[in-house]
Amino acid sequence: MRYTPKNIEENFNVSRGSRVAELLRLTIGLVIMVFGIYLLLGFTVDLIVPYISPKLERSLFKDNYKSKSYKTKTPDAIYLQKILNKLTANLDEKEKSDYQILFSENDELNAFALPDGKILVYKGLLKQAESENELAFVLAHELGHFAHRDHLKGLGRRLVLIFVSSLFFSSDENPVNKIFRQSLSITHLKFSQKQESNADLYGLALLNKTYGHVGGAADLMDRLKQGEKNSLFLPFVSTHPPSAERSKMLQQTIQKHHYQLKKKFPIVVE
Amino acid sequence: MADIINICFFIFLIVLGYIVGSIVEANHYKSIKRREAELLHLPAVTLPYKQFFAQEKVEVERISLVSGSVVLSEDYFKRILGILTNFFGGKMTSYESLIDRARREAILRMKVAAKDADVILNVRLLGVPIGKEMSEKNSISSVEIMAYGTAIKILKPTA
Numbered sequence: 001m002r003y004t005p006k007n008i009e010e011n012f013n014v015s016r017g018s019r020v021a022e023l024l025r026l027t028i029g030l031v032i033m034v035f036g037i038y039l040l041l042g043f044t045v046d047l048i049v050p051y052i053s054p055k056l057e058r059s060l061f062k063d064n065y066k067s068k069s070y071k072t073k074t075p076d077a078i079y080l081q082k083i084l085n086k087l088t089a090n091l092d093e094k095e096k097s098d099y100q101i102l103f104s105e106n107d108e109l110n111a112f113a114l115p116d117g118k119i120l121v122y123k124g125l126l127k128q129a130e131s132e133n134e135l136a137f138v139l140a141h142e143l144g145h146f147a148h149r150d151h152l153k154g155l156g157r158r159l160v161l162i163f164v165s166s167l168f169f170s171s172d173e174n175p176v177n178k179i180f181r182q183s184l185s186i187t188h189l190k191f192s193q194k195q196e197s198n199a200d201l202y203g204l205a206l207l208n209k210t211y212g213h214v215g216g217a218a219d220l221m222d223r224l225k226q227g228e229k230n231s232l233f234l235p236f237v238s239t240h241p242p243s244a245e246r247s248k249m250l251q252q253t254i255q256k257h258h259y260q261l262k263k264k265f266p267i268v269v270e
Numbered sequence: 271m272a273d274i275i276n277i278c279f280f281i282f283l284i285v286l287g288y289i290v291g292s293i294v295e296a297n298h299y300k301s302i303k304r305r306e307a308e309l310l311h312l313p314a315v316t317l318p319y320k321q322f323f324a325q326e327k328v329e330v331e332r333i334s335l336v337s338g339s340v341v342l343s344e345d346y347f348k349r350i351l352g353i354l355t356n357f358f359g360g361k362m363t364s365y366e367s368l369i370d371r372a373r374r375e376a377i378l379r380m381k382v383a384a385k386d387a388d389v390i391l392n393v394r395l396l397g398v399p400i401g402k403e404m405s406e407k408n409s410i411s412s413v414e415i416m417a418y419g420t421a422i423k424i425l426k427p428t429a
Contacts, residue, residue, distance in 0.1 A: 003313045003315070003389070005310040005311060005313065006310075007306065007307060007310055011370065013366060013369075013370045013373075014363075014366045014367045014370050015361055015363045015366055017363070019288075019347070019351060019363060019364060020288065022351060022355075022363060022364075023284075023347070023350065023351045023354065026351070026354035026355065026357075026358060027354065029358065030354060030357065030358075
């Protein structure tokens with residue numbers, strides 16, 4: 001047998017075509033799929049949430065706050081609780097529940113509606129506020145979230161997020177998975193901007209019912225929007241609509257409903 | 271903000287992986303093709319001895335086991351494309367060129383190891399993944415390809 005050496009020029013073992021195009025195609029496919037499932041499950045959560053009774057909610061989250069270092073008995077917390085009680089006294093009968101202030105010494109400027117009627121307020125908010133009415137509006141806004149069951153929807157969506165990412169990828173450390181979770185969480189935040197606006201409307205109405213006027217409601221927003229002017233990304237990544245937008249919307253609502261603006265109460269922490 | 275930085279960094283890594291990976295791959299192929307042409311005179315076949323020398327009687331001067339192995343690693347671009355392909359199924363095109371290069375490089379190294387042999391018979395190829403699973407934390411993902419065979423040196427009749 002004679003061996004004739006022959007150089008094979010063409011490579012049959014490597015597929016033709018651009019790898020970059022393939023990457024783009026697969027990425028787009030994955031994005032469509034993940035978002036499709038995420039949206040579908042998200043809507044399902046929104047459908048289910050109204051059927052979760054406050055009783056069930058309480059039993060689910062009863063022990064949730066025990067280990068955290070939130071204050072309920074400090075002067076700050078007691079002061080906020082007083083304002084909250086004023087507001088809740090004016091709620092409709094079916095919305096009444098045991099709402100409680102949790103106070104955090106953190107300097108962050110924020111407040112959250114947490115399951116089981118807890119409102120987490122950060123010290124930064126108390127520092128920024130200049131009147132009781134401002135704080136009351138923030139609390140009324142959070143009560144709006146409770147009334148619309150947004151706190152459970154947000155939680156449900158976060159659960160969906162964890163579920164979707166664990167469904168598609170086995171490990172958390174997978175870079176593709178990580179990036180998808182991050183981009184999903186941005187859209188998740190953007191999702192709730194409409195809920196924030198609705199909570200603002202609710203808060204305004206409740207503030208008016210409690211104090212007889214809405215003075216101070218837009219004050220905090222007016223002060224915040226000064227600080228936001230230089231931030232490019234904020235409208236995109238923020239949980240709340242930009243303060244300027246909110247302030248504008250509040251002003252419009254105040255005019256539309258002919259709400260009064262009267263004297264504001266000072267902050268008195270005993 | 272941190273999310274956006276992370277995503278930009280991720281895209282940057284993919285682009286960097288693609289550019290660097292492509293340059294490395296192009297250079298490797300160039301080198302493989304040049305050396306393949308140089309070593310073309312040395313046959314490396316899967317046939318056993320009896321079949322290869324079925325028609326001619328030769329006197330063997332030396333028999334030796336020769337092997338060549340190479341470990342090649344993926345780049346970031348290949349890895350991401352691999353993860354995506356892994357999800358949808360289909361041809362793992364991102365790894366095709368990697369394995370192809372490793373296979374040819376291993377055969378070349380085996381040929382170099384055979385030195386002045388006249389033929390390498392019974393050639394076999396063997397692949398071993400190195401590193402943990404792709405999805406695991408801090409994993410490296412690379413592959414070893416080993417080529418081995420029996421190098422035969424034939425005793426040349428003196429003229």
